[in-house]
Amino acid sequence: MRKMGNYNQTEILYIKFKAKDGQAFINFLKNKLKNTQLINQRFKILYENENILFPIVKDQTLIDRVTSSVDKKINFELISKEGIPKENFKYRTLQEALEGKIPDRYSEVIPKSYDIVGSIAIIEFDKFINIDDKDFSVYKQMVAKGISNVNKNVKTVYEKKSQIKGKYRLRELDVLYGEEKSETIHRENDCIFKLDVKNTYFSPRLVFERRRIASTRIQEDEIIVDMFAGIGTFSIQIAKNKNVKIYAFDINSNAYEYLKENIYLNKLKGEIFPKNIDIKELLEPKNHLGQLLRNKANRIIMNLPESSIEFIDVACYLMKESGGILHFYQFSEKPNPIDKSLKNLEEEITRHYWEIESIINSKIVKHYSPKSELIVADLKIKASN
Numbered sequence: 001m002r003k004m005g006n007y008n009q010t011e012i013l014y015i016k017f018k019a020k021d022g023q024a025f026i027n028f029l030k031n032k033l034k035n036t037q038l039i040n041q042r043f044k045i046l047y048e049n050e051n052i053l054f055p056i057v058k059d060q061t062l063i064d065r066v067t068s069s070v071d072k073k074i075n076f077e078l079i080s081k082e083g084i085p086k087e088n089f090k091y092r093t094l095q096e097a098l099e100g101k102i103p104d105r106y107s108e109v110i111p112k113s114y115d116i117v118g119s120i121a122i123i124e125f126d127k128f129i130n131i132d133d134k135d136f137s138v139y140k141q142m143v144a145k146g147i148s149n150v151n152k153n154v155k156t157v158y159e160k161k162s163q164i165k166g167k168y169r170l171r172e173l174d175v176l177y178g179e180e181k182s183e184t185i186h187r188e189n190d191c192i193f194k195l196d197v198k199n200t201y202f203s204p205r206l207v208f209e210r211r212r213i214a215s216t217r218i219q220e221d222e223i224i225v226d227m228f229a230g231i232g233t234f235s236i237q238i239a240k241n242k243n244v245k246i247y248a249f250d251i252n253s254n255a256y257e258y259l260k261e262n263i264y265l266n267k268l269k270g271e272i273f274p275k276n277i278d279i280k281e282l283l284e285p286k287n288h289l290g291q292l293l294r295n296k297a298n299r300i301i302m303n304l305p306e307s308s309i310e311f312i313d314v315a316c317y318l319m320k321e322s323g324g325i326l327h328f329y330q331f332s333e334k335p336n337p338i339d340k341s342l343k344n345l346e347e348e349i350t351r352h353y354w355e356i357e358s359i360i361n362s363k364i365v366k367h368y369s370p371k372s373e374l375i376v377a378d379l380k381i382k383a384s385n
């Protein structure tokens with residue numbers, strides 16, 4: 001997630017003096033200001049008759065420091081004027097890229113952050129602020145163009161048009177800038193993920209969570225079940241460095257196709273067996289894979305936060321009865337989301353004649369909505385005697 005700043009219109013400020021004093025001024029900057037950046041690199045230096053105009057950053061403290069310490073023999077003047085942007089200038093921040101372009105009345109609705117997935121940026125505008133859409137759409141495109149200026153790898157900018165929804169956990173996206181191409185390659189924690197932002201679930205915001213799970217103490221030869229694997233984000237990061245066997249399931253055939261490709265794209269130490277089924281099918285008495293995996297898993301990952309609780313029956317069916325580790329994700333309401341989630345989970349596990357042997361870890365992974373948080377619980381569970 002990239003953070004942005006505020007958006008105020010600014011004028012370009014110049015320090016103007018005789019061209020013959022130019023070298024003396026540059027020497028002053030070098031010797032007295034050392035590395036402090038006074039010159040505004042976005043704009044060209046201007047020449048007017050015998051005068052030279054240096055564009056400067058709008059930092060009053062710095063300007064005061066310069067004007068009070070510059071050699072008294074150099075006569076200068078501070079003027080504000082429309083600047084000429086440099087063609088090859090690379091913006092470092094979105095704030096810089098949008099400076100002077102977005103009217104103040106819109107500054108509040110410009111998002112403070114956006115996601116980058118491979119060559120795609122995804123941005124969300126506050127839907128609760130009422131703005132004449134026709135007028136605002138021009139500025140939305142300007143913001144999108146600004147994002148691509150700051151992030152040279154970004155070729156397409158999408159706007160979020162819905163929340164993540166449905167069985168496949170997808171969201172509607174509208175292109176704001178660049179070509180309509182929703183497939184991309186994302187690199188994360190030394191792994192490569194090919195995916196389609198419109199047809200598969202992927203959140204770059206879970207990067208640290210995936211790293212945490214992949215670097216927990218996992219024994220050699222563990223049998224792991226990734227019940228809602230998506231394009232393979234958890235499975236691949238674990239199998240990258242661990243000699244394990246992972247059974248990775250997803251109901252979405254698009255996610256499954258990318259999962260297979262990602263297994264191929266990454267050099268893995270472990271083995272991943274992808275399957276495109278509804279995980280509940282494993283409970284059917286005649287399901288061959290279900291029978292094979294029953295009472296076998298040492299570890300199960302359940303990242304389907306809105307309804308993972310409905311799949312505890314599958315987890316208890318697959319987990320080794322003597323005990324195994326469950327990584328359980330859930331959206332849980334404030335206040336006390338962790339306590340609520342653990343209580344809810346314990347009830348459900350007990351209902352299936354299993355028990356929580358120990359809570360290894362439980363925490364809020366990220367803020368989900370004004371009312372709820374995404375929580376994770378890492379638990380040791382076993383069948384009750």
Ligand SMILES: C[S@@+](CC[C@H](N)C(=O)[O-])C[C@H]1O[C@@H](n2cnc3c(N)ncnc32)[C@H](O)[C@@H]1O
Pocket residue numbers: 167168169201202203206227228229230231232233234249250251252255277278279280303304305
């Ligand atoms: C929140 S996403 C998580 C994907 C992946 N674990 C990740 O973190 O990037 C949940 C995934 O579960 C899949 N899914 C939903 N219901 C399922 C079911 N009953 N059986 C198997 N997969 C399911 C969806 O298609 C989706 O890809």
